[in-house]
Amino acid sequence: MPSLIRVQAGAAAALLLVLAAALAAPNPAARKDEPFAITASNAILVDAESGAILYEKGADQLVAPASLAKLMTTEVVFDQISLGNITLDQEVVISENAWRKGGAPSGGSTMYAAIHSRVKVSDLLQGVIIHSGNDACIALAEAIAGNEEDFARLMNDRARELGLTKSNFTNSNGLPDPNMRVTVRELANLAGHIIKTYPEYYRWYGEREFTWNKIRQLNRNPLLTMGIGADGLKTGYTREAGYNIVGSAVQNGLRLIIVIAGAKGEKERADEARKLLEWGFKSFESRLLLSEGQTVAEAKLFGGAKGGVPLVSKDGLRLLVQRGGNERLTAKVVYNGPVRAPVAQGQSIGTLKVWRGDILTIEIPLQAGESVAAGSTSQRAFDAVTELILKLFRAGAERL
Numbered sequence: 001m002p003s004l005i006r007v008q009a010g011a012a013a014a015l016l017l018v019l020a021a022a023l024a025a026p027n028p029a030a031r032k033d034e035p036f037a038i039t040a041s042n043a044i045l046v047d048a049e050s051g052a053i054l055y056e057k058g059a060d061q062l063v064a065p066a067s068l069a070k071l072m073t074t075e076v077v078f079d080q081i082s083l084g085n086i087t088l089d090q091e092v093v094i095s096e097n098a099w100r101k102g103g104a105p106s107g108g109s110t111m112y113a114a115i116h117s118r119v120k121v122s123d124l125l126q127g128v129i130i131h132s133g134n135d136a137c138i139a140l141a142e143a144i145a146g147n148e149e150d151f152a153r154l155m156n157d158r159a160r161e162l163g164l165t166k167s168n169f170t171n172s173n174g175l176p177d178p179n180m181r182v183t184v185r186e187l188a189n190l191a192g193h194i195i196k197t198y199p200e201y202y203r204w205y206g207e208r209e210f211t212w213n214k215i216r217q218l219n220r221n222p223l224l225t226m227g228i229g230a231d232g233l234k235t236g237y238t239r240e241a242g243y244n245i246v247g248s249a250v251q252n253g254l255r256l257i258i259v260i261a262g263a264k265g266e267k268e269r270a271d272e273a274r275k276l277l278e279w280g281f282k283s284f285e286s287r288l289l290l291s292e293g294q295t296v297a298e299a300k301l302f303g304g305a306k307g308g309v310p311l312v313s314k315d316g317l318r319l320l321v322q323r324g325g326n327e328r329l330t331a332k333v334v335y336n337g338p339v340r341a342p343v344a345q346g347q348s349i350g351t352l353k354v355w356r357g358d359i360l361t362i363e364i365p366l367q368a369g370e371s372v373a374a375g376s377t378s379q380r381a382f383d384a385v386t387e388l389i390l391k392l393f394r395a396g397a398e399r400l
Helices: 009-022 066-082 096-102 121-131 135-145 150-161 186-199 199-206 266-283 377-399
Strands: 040-048 053-057 090-095 118-119 209-212 217-219 230-238 244-251 256-263 286-292 295-302 308-312 317-322 329-335 349-355 359-368
Touching: 040 186, 040 266, 053 266, 053 359, 066 121, 066 135, 066 150, 066 186, 066 230, 066 244, 090 121, 096 135, 118 121, 121 199, 121 209, 121 217, 135 150, 186 199, 186 230, 186 244, 186 256, 199 230, 199 329, 217 230, 230 266, 244 266, 256 266, 266 286, 295 329, 295 349, 295 359, 308 349, 317 359
Parallel strands: none
Antiparallel strands: 040 053, 040 256, 090 118, 209 217, 230 244, 244 256, 286 317, 295 308, 308 359, 329 349, 349 359
């Protein structure tokens, strides 16, 4: 069972000082805002760099994604390109299935690719990303996996690789299916992954229009024309899902990612997305929470030459905190302990969890700050006896 560290006084004081420093020197001009809220049923706001959660509402509830599922489709294609299984210049045949289910006869979002025509993967990707073409999605799925069913399995396999454990995809285009479900938290994680991993392709999400077969097609993302630094990603709508959006914007070097699901109309979706982004940029600023290699706490050792080992953060952490220092941050260090010696420097030991109010905003892996050898026979025997006594004490306390 994971144990919350009962840190020694020095380590506990150090952790408290870290949090105090993060909230120090408030801006005297800042004021405490009223609690932020939006009307859409599901939403999340994330700092793209650290992954810290700034706001969430129903973030783990399973919802219908509509065309937001196409983010997973494009990620799979990007990954297949990076693996060398498909190329941007490769031509794909538009099958009758892709044409009928996703093309002009379907009445849905389409890039109007002609039946039996040959279209480059790069053009199909732009058709998916910029104008949400269902025909382009199906054509790419068939080119990579042979059919949509097998492509959906590939989508889910890839989703699990990326840590999307709850979302389930059943087709490449997001058309209604009772088994197609996602969470806004996992969509935000997917968006962050795409932004960081595929910068050469991410630029397409910010293109305002795409002309194919002499047909000018506009990007439906309302954020791109608001002058707020938005440069992607995707909108979606079905009667079941409502109006959804995944968006990202940059201001003064700070990138935020939003996901909104279940808005009741296009205007509400646009207004809520803008409101959430503007609140994030206005309300938060970056503070240094942990320096690289800084000791956070000490983990108890079993059978070691020393009784404990310092836990450090490898990369350090900058965290967005509310301007004015009005919010409450709390932190706990969690590890499976006591840790058995010997321990090697750099060995993964535990996690630092930081809460923003009641929201778990970020988890930072911690590692051993130094190597500790196994102790002498007498030291190991003493630790064994101590651990036995502690187990008996815990068992007795649980019966009370």
